[in-house]
Amino acid sequence: MPELPEVETTRRGIKPFLLNRKILKVVVREPRLRWPVPDALAEELRGQLVTAIDRRGKYLLLRTRKGTVLIHLGMSGSLRLAVVGEALKKHDHVDFILASGRCLRYHDPRRFGSILWVTGDPNLHPLLAELGPEPLGVEFSPDYLLARCRGRSVPIKSLIMDSHVVVGVGNIYANEALFAAGIHPERVADRLTAEHCEALVREIKQVLDRALTVGGTTLRDFVHGDGKPGYFAQSLKVYGRGGQPCLQCMTPLRETRLGQRSTVFCPRCQT
DNA sequence: AGTGCGGCCTGTCCGC
DNA sequence: TGCGGACAGGCCGCAC
Numbered sequence: 001m002p003e004l005p006e007v008e009t010t011r012r013g014i015k016p017f018l019l020n021r022k023i024l025k026v027v028v029r030e031p032r033l034r035w036p037v038p039d040a041l042a043e044e045l046r047g048q049l050v051t052a053i054d055r056r057g058k059y060l061l062l063r064t065r066k067g068t069v070l071i072h073l074g075m076s077g078s079l080r081l082a083v084v085g086e087a088l089k090k091h092d093h094v095d096f097i098l099a100s101g102r103c104l105r106y107h108d109p110r111r112f113g114s115i116l117w118v119t120g121d122p123n124l125h126p127l128l129a130e131l132g133p134e135p136l137g138v139e140f141s142p143d144y145l146l147a148r149c150r151g152r153s154v155p156i157k158s159l160i161m162d163s164h165v166v167v168g169v170g171n172i173y174a175n176e177a178l179f180a181a182g183i184h185p186e187r188v189a190d191r192l193t194a195e196h197c198e199a200l201v202r203e204i205k206q207v208l209d210r211a212l213t214v215g216g217t218t219l220r221d222f223v224h225g226d227g228k229p230g231y232f233a234q235s236l237k238v239y240g241r242g243g244q245p246c247l248q249c250m251t252p253l254r255e256t257r258l259g260q261r262s263t264v265f266c267p268r269c270q271t
Numbered sequence: 272a273g274t275g276c277g278g279c280c281t282g283t284c285c286g287c
Numbered sequence: 288t289g290c291g292g293a294c295a296g297g298c299c300g301c302a303c
Contacts, residue, residue, distance in 0.1 A: 002297095034279070034280095034297090034298085034299085058297080058298095072297085074279095074280090074297065075280080075295080075296050076281075076282085076296090108280095109280080110279085110295095110296090111279080112279070112280065112296080113297095151273095152273080153273080153274080154275090158274090158275095161298095163297085171296065172296095261295095261297095262294090262295075
């Protein structure tokens, strides 16, 4: 499940192979993603030079002079660099064939991801225009979070997972950051103090930053192997540990559901 | 406007 | 061993 560190690791991994390279053609074997892959994609991209590879939240942006390819990996998507002619795996839905003989291959078993074609400023696209700040940027500050918590009755975990508040905080890292900050996931957002917000912002940044560092060590996998970034290698303190002892106080971790998401916390350490 | 929930999907795991 | 069903989850879009 690609979280923000994995998307950024993917961006860095594919960038050297795409930047200033020409796209010979695009092959769409399965257009039925979250939204249909637009017919225009293949014809518009043919012969285009990739001028930049950016990221906004969990969206990757492949920029060309004519427009931008917006790629979201959803739950199970991945991008990998294949050699043209390399055997297809099941769920290899789209190929971006480069003049270099490489091929950027989109793979997505559950098809929750998306590939869209956007002309004009992609930041004005409805999917991007309303997104909150990047979690690792200066704009995501304790003051900002406190302001966004004001008047909100949702659980704090739901709030930090809302991409309109801050992008890139998925379920795993929301659980981990709340544990590290000592905040109960069901605490009403409006009831967070400045101190809570300071701890929470710090821990969100730290957990993402750590994962990014770990992911960065496996870049070569994007070219050769199965493209599995190493962010899971970091030890998760609560996620997936429901019923097991809290690593700080040995109290059994509690597992509940919050907004249809598996939620794990220590009933003693998190208040 | 804010809130909560349904739905999209398939691989994996569990119990029978 | 085979089968059905529950579960996992990002995030849009809808209903209230």
